[in-house]
Amino acid sequence: MRLRTVSWWFTRRAVVLDGIDLDVRAGECVVVRGLNGSGKTTLARVGAGALIPKRGQVERTARISYVPQASDNPPIRLRTDRFLSALARVRGIEASSESVDALGLRTAMRRPLNELSTGTITKVLIAAGVSGAPELLVCDEPFADLDTAARAALHELLERLRAGGTAILLTDHSDESHDFADRELLLENGKFA
Amino acid sequence: MIAAARYYLTLMSRRQTALAPLLVFVAVLGMVYASDAGPPLAAGAVPAAALVPIGAWLMWLCATCESRAFADVTLVAVGSGGRRLCARVLAVLAIGAALTTTACVWARVANPHPYPVPVVVEIAAVNLAAAVAGLGLGAMFAPPLRATAGAATLAIAAVVVLSLIVPWLPPLGPLLHAYIGVRPPSGAHAAVAIGQAALFGALLVAVAYLRGRRAG
Numbered sequence: 468m469r470l471r472t473v474s475w476w477f478t479r480r481a482v483v484l485d486g487i488d489l490d491v492r493a494g495e496c497v498v499v500r501g502l503n504g505s506g507k508t509t510l511a512r513v514g515a516g517a518l519i520p521k522r523g524q525v526e527r528t529a530r531i532s533y534v535p536q537a538s539d540n541p542p543i544r545l546r547t548d549r550f551l552s553a554l555a556r557v558r559g560i561e562a563s564s565e566s567v568d569a570l571g572l573r574t575a576m577r578r579p580l581n582e583l584s585t586g587t588i589t590k591v592l593i594a595a596g597v598s599g600a601p602e603l604l605v606c607d608e609p610f611a612d613l614d615t616a617a618r619a620a621l622h623e624l625l626e627r628l629r630a631g632g633t634a635i636l637l638t639d640h641s642d643e644s645h646d647f648a649d650r651e652l653l654l655e656n657g658k659f660a
Numbered sequence: 661m662i663a664a665a666r667y668y669l670t671l672m673s674r675r676q677t678a679l680a681p682l683l684v685f686v687a688v689l690g691m692v693y694a695s696d697a698g699p700p701l702a703a704g705a706v707p708a709a710a711l712v713p714i715g716a717w718l719m720w721l722c723a724t725c726e727s728r729a730f731a732d733v734t735l736v737a738v739g740s741g742g743r744r745l746c747a748r749v750l751a752v753l754a755i756g757a758a759l760t761t762t763a764c765v766w767a768r769v770a771n772p773h774p775y776p777v778p779v780v781v782e783i784a785a786v787n788l789a790a791a792v793a794g795l796g797l798g799a800m801f802a803p804p805l806r807a808t809a810g811a812a813t814l815a816i817a818a819v820v821v822l823s824l825i826v827p828w829l830p831p832l833g834p835l836l837h838a839y840i841g842v843r844p845p846s847g848a849h850a851a852v853a854i855g856q857a858a859l860f861g862a863l864l865v866a867v868a869y870l871r872g873r874r875a876g
Contacts, residue, residue, distance in 0.1 A: 475735045491814070509710065512732060515736045516735070516736050516739075516740070517732040517735050517736055519741075531736055531738065532737075533732060533733055533736040534733075535728075535729040535732050535733060536729060537729055538708070539724060541727040541729070542674070542675070542725070542726075542727060543671060543674065543726065543727075544674040545671060545674050549670070551834070552735065553663070553667045553670060554667070554737055556663040556666075556667070557663045557664045557734065557738060558737045559663075559668055579674075592729070592733065593717070595733065596733075605736075627832060642708045
């Protein structure tokens, strides 16, 4: 993934990203840190293609996965297993049970999404994101809301993906990602410090 | 694309609020065909007209059936805002086709007038064109446009009411004028009105598609 002079703003006075340059190569894990409101989520959304930059260019590979922050409970009365298989069909891949088992999601598979806790929703989004060995994985604060076992499982899943050549862009508050980050960048007021 | 449309259909089928527009359509059919509704084409035009606001309503519901996080996941999986819009349009079009079938069957069963095949086909065409016009209208005012539900409802209602008042203004003006204003309905008038309604919807979908590609 390559971002060149990428900017995004709500209004001219509320600039969120200001001329960001960023490269994430295959098999590399780049962690972006920053305070609340520094632009991490916007950067993740632009990187994944969920948001088109107002200025600048983004080049990405074809098979992208995005794991957003599960800050809200989805108004979806869809069973977790059906959601995962439907999303896999949309992406043109096979639904993987490996990540479901690794994240301890078995018991949640038959429950509707709108009845799950925020932490479990995060696990579901991670399970959806890591399946199918994407070429680029963008995760927005994936460690937030996870229990200790799930954090360890996520570490392992990310390591495996990186070893398989997946480029990983991660935003994170915590020190969880410090150990396996190839590069760490600090975002301040929409610019890398 | 088909998988994404099926996904949206599944989400809609799990959403209780999606029942409201369907029940409104059934209520319109019930009222129109409660007694002798008169000539088939004129009677069939009334539920078809209702499909414009109902189509817009369904499109709005389809565009708002996910939270932002899940909508982002779907968007990235589908590939672009334009492709996501196409999937939503296909999903709502499938519901529109089901409502069209319901309208044709209901009319055939409840209205004591002859329904030769060409008439049934024409009623189906009117209903489908109105559904396309409605979903186009809904696509224009649904997310990613940052309009509140209230503002979108007002805008859609304004277009619908205006096209009811002005006979040449699509989607509803020419349609109702062709089937209810002119007796007996002229085939040429009707074909133009159906075409206008469908074109109106297709143009709005195209505008929404271009906007979706820019907005993500």
